[in-house]
Amino acid sequence: MTGMITQTDDIVSVRSLDVVFHSRQAPAKAVSDVSFAVKRGEVLCIIGESGSGKSVSMRALMRLLPADRTKIGGHITVDGQDVLALSEGQLSRVRGSSISMIFQEPMTALDPVYTIGEQIAEGIRRHEKVSRAEANQRALELLELVRIPSPERRLKNYPHELSGGLRQRAMIAVALACRPALLLADEPTTALDATVQIQVLILLKKLQLDMGMGIIFVTHDLGVAAQIADDVAVMYAGRIVEYGSARDILLHPRHPYTMGMLASTVHGQDRHRDIEAIPGSPPDLRSLPPGCSFAPRCKYALEACTKAVPPEFARPGGGYARCIRMTEIVHQMGAPQPVHA
Numbered sequence: 001m002t003g004m005i006t007q008t009d010d011i012v013s014v015r016s017l018d019v020v021f022h023s024r025q026a027p028a029k030a031v032s033d034v035s036f037a038v039k040r041g042e043v044l045c046i047i048g049e050s051g052s053g054k055s056v057s058m059r060a061l062m063r064l065l066p067a068d069r070t071k072i073g074g075h076i077t078v079d080g081q082d083v084l085a086l087s088e089g090q091l092s093r094v095r096g097s098s099i100s101m102i103f104q105e106p107m108t109a110l111d112p113v114y115t116i117g118e119q120i121a122e123g124i125r126r127h128e129k130v131s132r133a134e135a136n137q138r139a140l141e142l143l144e145l146v147r148i149p150s151p152e153r154r155l156k157n158y159p160h161e162l163s164g165g166l167r168q169r170a171m172i173a174v175a176l177a178c179r180p181a182l183l184l185a186d187e188p189t190t191a192l193d194a195t196v197q198i199q200v201l202i203l204l205k206k207l208q209l210d211m212g213m214g215i216i217f218v219t220h221d222l223g224v225a226a227q228i229a230d231d232v233a234v235m236y237a238g239r240i241v242e243y244g245s246a247r248d249i250l251l252h253p254r255h256p257y258t259m260g261m262l263a264s265t266v267h268g269q270d271r272h273r274d275i276e277a278i279p280g281s282p283p284d285l286r287s288l289p290p291g292c293s294f295a296p297r298c299k300y301a302l303e304a305c306t307k308a309v310p311p312e313f314a315r316p317g318g319g320y321a322r323c324i325r326m327t328e329i330v331h332q333m334g335a336p337q338p339v340h341a
Helices: 054-061 088-094 116-127 132-145 164-176 194-211 222-228 246-251 256-263 326-333
Strands: 010-021 028-039 043-047 070-078 099-102 182-186 214-219 231-236 239-245
Touching: 010 054, 010 214, 028 043, 028 054, 028 214, 028 231, 028 239, 043 054, 043 222, 054 070, 054 182, 054 214, 099 164, 116 132, 116 164, 132 164, 164 194, 194 214, 194 222, 214 222, 222 246, 231 246, 231 256, 239 246, 239 256
Parallel strands: 043 214, 043 231, 099 182, 182 214
Antiparallel strands: 010 028, 010 070, 231 239
């Protein structure tokens, strides 16, 4: 797949997405020329460092960014609807029904003054013509679906009365209440311990297969991407710098940034070998460097890398990478030991 390919059976198609935040100092281009597509029943993982544009892209898909300070350009189609052309009333009907989101921290996403049952039932009654009793029954079934123990009792609990893992499962139940075609998961396992994280990942994958949803999963954890993803998009400084199948990206990275991320993880590394951290810091989005944004941190960079934004070069395993030295780097230097997909 390249950035320009879309297909009719895609549940979501994003083409040439740009997001610019306006401030007193200078405009910040948080997302630049981002394109991807996800079919029903597929999982796309977007990975990258904090500030790379992952969460901003997700919020743009639901138009949750502040309209008075944000300019969104490009094309976003979800379940056959042009998201950027929808009115506020139309958006309120689409959110929760066609597209839904699991936020990173459920304690701030869930309303503290309403019970878990009330919050699930509210979405059902908002989008479907059902009675209060029917909505409450569906809420109970959803808590059972996400495997919350003692679901009848948990319906009456407030968010602060649940553990972090149970709150995250409740957040998933809220997101799935109206059977959305597309589920956005914004680092939903970051605040959980390893055991609960694995349980939530297994649950999401099972629900996705059972319900036939498309999922876009945002994470900075390559191990999580290896467990859940069909395709992977690697973002840096607001751009997708590498795109392909999860297996190809994680086993055979072609972009220096992806290689650096893999080299800086403990997965699959020799215990006697030092972890190779990527030097430097991500650039200021208000003053991006010319050419390749990763060039100032890249040990393979040439002067040509600073002249123009690299185009999409086809990867041998499918997809693309934005690096003018891709073939040369892999051939001469080799790739680091990857995360096992």
